[in-house]
Amino acid sequence: KNEVEQSPQNLTAQEGEFITINCSYSVGISALHWLQQHPGGGIVSLFMLSSGKKKHGRLIATINIQEKHSSLHITASHPRDSAVYICAVTGRYIIQGAQKLVFGQGTRLTINP
Amino acid sequence: DGGITQSPKYLFRKEGQNVTLSCEQNLNHDAMYWYRQDPGQGLRLIYYSQIVNDFQKGDIAEGYSVSREKKESFPLTVTSAQKNPTAFYLCASSIDQSSNQPQHFGDGTRLSIL
Numbered sequence: 390k391n392e393v394e395q396s397p398q399n400l401t402a403q404e405g406e407f408i409t410i411n412c413s414y415s416v417g418i419s420a421l422h423w424l425q426q427h428p429g430g431g432i433v434s435l436f437m438l439s440s441g442k443k444k445h446g447r448l449i450a451t452i453n454i455q456e457k458h459s460s461l462h463i464t465a466s467h468p469r470d471s472a473v474y475i476c477a478v479t480g481r482y483i484i485q486g487a488q489k490l491v492f493g494q495g496t497r498l499t500i501n502p
Numbered sequence: 503d504g505g506i507t508q509s510p511k512y513l514f515r516k517e518g519q520n521v522t523l524s525c526e527q528n529l530n531h532d533a534m535y536w537y538r539q540d541p542g543q544g545l546r547l548i549y550y551s552q553i554v555n556d557f558q559k560g561d562i563a564e565g566y567s568v569s570r571e572k573k574e575s576f577p578l579t580v581t582s583a584q585k586n587p588t589a590f591y592l593c594a595s596s597i598d599q600s601s602n603q604p605q606h607f608g609d610g611t612r613l614s615i616l
Contacts (some may be wrong), residue, residue, distance in 0.1 A: 391544070393544065422605075429610075430609055434605065437604045477545075489547065489560075490545075492546075493544050494544045
């Protein structure tokens with residue numbers, strides 16, 4: 390079993406729909422990251438959170454430390470939101486003093502006009 | 503604007519050849535990382551460097567080598583010992599090695615075997 394599991398693996402929706410992508414992890418963490426990978430391959434960091442909730446524009450990320458679960462929500466989705474969304478965690482115990490990210494396999498989101 | 507530059511974007515290699523992927527950052531970050539991405543899998547760490555002239559193996563270092571002679575540069579060599587080199591390679595950096603700093607990523611290099 391992977392340490393970080395995302396669901397769904399693929400998601401197709403119509404423009405305007407409310408989107409939820411889920412991430413569950415099995416290790417103790419110090420931070421959880423949500424990343425967006427564009428069709429060309431480049432990756433952008435969307436959120437880094439260790440508790441509660443963060444909001445940026447139409448994107449909302451929440452985390453429940455007790456349940457080891459995080460969600461990424463997109464409100465009023467738009468075709469330009471189409472991308473792969475990746476969840477990653479940083480372990481509570483840092484390996485040899487360096488930050489080490491453990492990644493989920495990603496969720497491919499397609500928003501149709 | 504500061505960022506990470508990876509080159510080339512696409513790279514083709516003949517079997518038995520070594521190839522070097524470039525990664526340059528002008529963010530003044532101490533820590534740099536190389537990841538490999540395969541279809542349907544999460545990114546996996548190849549090598550990382552916390553400071554100039556120092557680097558450590560990640561989870562899948564076999565068949566790869568790196569150097570960190572300058573703070574700005576962290577090139578990755580895919581050697582002929584890497585039996586399945588076809589993948590998408592991403593370079594990243596962070597201010598330091600602590601866990602509360604986000605990583606910044608380049609646009610990646612797609613390596614294919616001819």
